[in-house]
Amino acid sequence: MSFTLKIKDKVEERDFDGEVTIKDLLDEMDLSSETRVTKKNGEIVIDEETIEDGDEIEFIQIIYGG
Amino acid sequence: MGSCTKCGNPNVIIKRKASGQALCKDCFIESIEKKVKQTIKKEKFLEKGDKVLVALSGGKDSVVTLEILNSYVKRHIIELCAVTIDEGIAGYREEGVEIAKAHAERLGIPHKVVSFKESFGIDLDEIMKTEGHRGSCTYCGVFRRWIINRAAREFGATKIATGHNLDDETQAILMNYLEGNMENLASIGPKTESNSEMFTVKIKPLREIPEKEIGLYALAKGLDIHLAGCPYAQESFRMEVSNILKDLTKDHPTIMYSTLRGFDKIRPALRQELQHDYEYDRCERCGEPSSNRLCRACTFLEELGK
Numbered sequence: 001m002s003f004t005l006k007i008k009d010k011v012e013e014r015d016f017d018g019e020v021t022i023k024d025l026l027d028e029m030d031l032s033s034e035t036r037v038t039k040k041n042g043e044i045v046i047d048e049e050t051i052e053d054g055d056e057i058e059f060i061q062i063i064y065g066g
Numbered sequence: 067m068g069s070c071t072k073c074g075n076p077n078v079i080i081k082r083k084a085s086g087q088a089l090c091k092d093c094f095i096e097s098i099e100k101k102v103k104q105t106i107k108k109e110k111f112l113e114k115g116d117k118v119l120v121a122l123s124g125g126k127d128s129v130v131t132l133e134i135l136n137s138y139v140k141r142h143i144i145e146l147c148a149v150t151i152d153e154g155i156a157g158y159r160e161e162g163v164e165i166a167k168a169h170a171e172r173l174g175i176p177h178k179v180v181s182f183k184e185s186f187g188i189d190l191d192e193i194m195k196t197e198g199h200r201g202s203c204t205y206c207g208v209f210r211r212w213i214i215n216r217a218a219r220e221f222g223a224t225k226i227a228t229g230h231n232l233d234d235e236t237q238a239i240l241m242n243y244l245e246g247n248m249e250n251l252a253s254i255g256p257k258t259e260s261n262s263e264m265f266t267v268k269i270k271p272l273r274e275i276p277e278k279e280i281g282l283y284a285l286a287k288g289l290d291i292h293l294a295g296c297p298y299a300q301e302s303f304r305m306e307v308s309n310i311l312k313d314l315t316k317d318h319p320t321i322m323y324s325t326l327r328g329f330d331k332i333r334p335a336l337r338q339e340l341q342h343d344y345e346y347d348r349c350e351r352c353g354e355p356s357s358n359r360l361c362r363a364c365t366f367l368e369e370l371g372k
Contacts, residue, residue, distance in 0.1 A: 032312075034278060034312050034315070034316075035278070037281060039285075044079040044282070044285060044286060046078055046088075060281075061293065062277075062278065062281025062282070062284075062293065063281065064294070064295030064299065065295065065299050
């Protein structure tokens, strides 16, 4: 199974097995959910949302340091 | 995963650890607007007939401030105007300026863009190339305040609204406390009022809203916002304090709310004890209010040979 991950202009296809949540993906990529909002197929979702085959996941950074 | 605590909609966009609430898009938007309006009422930020200048960068905080204050325009309570400052940061500022212009136009709000270059004869990129500069944020803060104060007078504004949020406020409280800057600590508050009529009252409608929720509100409402980090942002004490607060918030989700609430309780006593009533005169160079011969902006400009 696979999903599309979009971060700014970068788009990549990622494979996965079993149940994976947004939180699992953020943890795996060492990204903080405190500074990001996630969209799944264009809709805002919470970190417990599970990723399904063919989904488009977008991480939008809304808090920047400085 | 649960459904919206308020209406039962299964499409939840936030789970608030601090309150245990789960909210769908519509209920979340309503909760933010309600909270901001409560703050505005509690702090007596607005009076009928006010003309409020929004310092509009195009970032999430200022765009949300403009959006929510515009509901008071629709109800014929206030008038709005906006100023956007172009510091002259190539490759960064242009997008924010365009977004700010588009929002002002969409809402029919009088708006002006003022650059560092036209105001001071030098922009931030040029300042950062000078030897022995004081660091970008020092100039940026002082020069922006100078432009905003002047724009407020030019527009005939009675209030200036800024996008300071809960994170900004708690960071400022903690930073000043930890560094022992008690006079600065005493000056933090929902309204910044000076004893000089030359300064316009500043209000912070979003000071009780966490930064992340402001970003979430902007996205949930479909508002176009400038999403980028300033290229001059650097490791700073504020960033260290921000990281500490974010870490603490993970296991203590109410920590920022309680920091602000506690501070607001001791603020009157702090002010009485520590705040000075400066005697303001006019800066010899630019005529802006200053407690010294030169205001800070002109002090910096003289150092920069401008």
